[in-house]
Amino acid sequence: MFAKLARTGILIAAIGVAGCNDSSMKDFAPEANKPLPDKILADMRAKGMVRTSSVMARIFKEEGKLEIWKAKTNGRYDLVATYDICKWSGKLGPKYTEGDRQAPEGFYTVRPSQMNPRSNYHLSFNIGFPNAYDRANGRTGQNLMVHGACSSSGCYSMTDAQIEQIYAFGRDAFQGGQTEFQIQAFPFRMTAANMARYRNDPNYEFWKMLKVGYDNFEITKVPPKVDVCEKRYVFNQVAPEGTTFDPTGPCPAMTQPDSLRTAYANYEKSYDAAFNSAVNSSTPPPKPTIAGVKEASIVSDWSKRRARGERVPIDPPSLNSDGSVTETSRMGRIDSPLGRKMAAADAEKEAKRKAEEQRLAAIEAAKAAKAQARAQALAEKEAAKQAAQQPVVTAGVEAAPAQPAQETQAADADQGTVSKLKKKLLGMFGG
Secondary structure, rough: OOOOOOOOOOOOOOOOOOOOOOHHHHHHHHHHHHHHHHHHHHHHHHHOOOOOOOOOEEEEEEOEEEEEEEOOOOOOOOEEEEEEOEEEOEEEEOOOOOOOOOOEEEEEEEHHHEEOOOOOOOOEEOOOOOOOOHHHOOOOOOEEEEEEEOOOOOOEEEOHHHHHHHHHHHHHHHHHOOOOEEEEEOOOOOOOOHHHHHHOOOOHHHHHHHHHHHHHHHHHHHOOEEEEEOOOEEOOOOOOOOOOOOOOOOOOOEOOOOOHHHHHHHHHHHHHHHHHHHHOOOOOOOOEOOOOHHHHHHHHHHEEEEEEHOOOEEOOOOOOOOOOOEEEOEEOOOHHHHHHHHHHHHHHHHHHHHHHHHHHHHHHHHHHHHHHHHHHHHHHHHHHHHHHOOOEEEOEEEOOOOHHHHHHHHHHHHHHHHHHHHHHHHHHOOO
């Protein structure tokens, strides 16, 4: 975390972050040396803590919280600060493989060499993934951090102001002589209600294992001793003299203090009753979780294609419960020769699709216009026919039906003959 003590006598620990050379005070960003706010220091004093006492952190994904706990003068830890996580990557569940974009879950250790005062993300520290459990189970990944800048691709990201305080807690503890501090990363607060909510989740057995460590801390308020054997975590266990914990080998004959074993048994009784009650009550629906190695591999492949510059969906894919894969339709723009080539091909394909849509739309519009014109002509013809069949009414008197043209001409001729005969008779008789 720190450069070797210079003449000023301020800094005491060395950092070993790749790319960092700790040779003088000017190598360090001012934000790495900011003191904790007076209010936090006052709260610590009120709880029986000193500024340089040992520290521990807990992370809860679902609640989006990062807690800082510090040792009191009696050796037990108490909560001193809680921060809202700005962003964390992936879903609930552990990290499986490089590129799956999962923020880790488990018990991790931070040493001074993992602190980076000159991070590209304001300030940061590496949480220590993969640990012994991860390596024993073939889980891969690197550079998993708690950092600032509020941007995450597998990390826990805070605001710059938050990481300055979180960093200061670790810095001060190292100055006080703590050689490493523990980070406990959980999917959620491991209460009976939450465990009941996720009892059918594929990650449930992993979470039950983490819960043992969670419970040990809840009971003792001291960070648990963490070991790995048979590819699983074990907590506060003591191996016989001359034996060790082999992460991939069988667990030794383990023991633990009677007082702790009794306290844990009583704790579990209360938990079991609460769990059974929670199963039969209505609870909020579970949040999305990673579907094991298979989904991790799918996301990892997406990450690799994206890194190569291929044109991929802007968001990582998800594996559904029925085995199908869901991908977003929006495509990311990757600035690389291959990415630009794929983008050009996509653009050409999209242009052809739109042109075909427009052509088909024009054909349909022409058909519709022709059908409308035909319907209008038929309507006009029918209207004319109906008008011809309607009787003409004048001043309330119905007109006589129209005579056919030949009958009308014959009637006119007869009337003309009668008129001529009438005039001739009138002339003969002096009329």
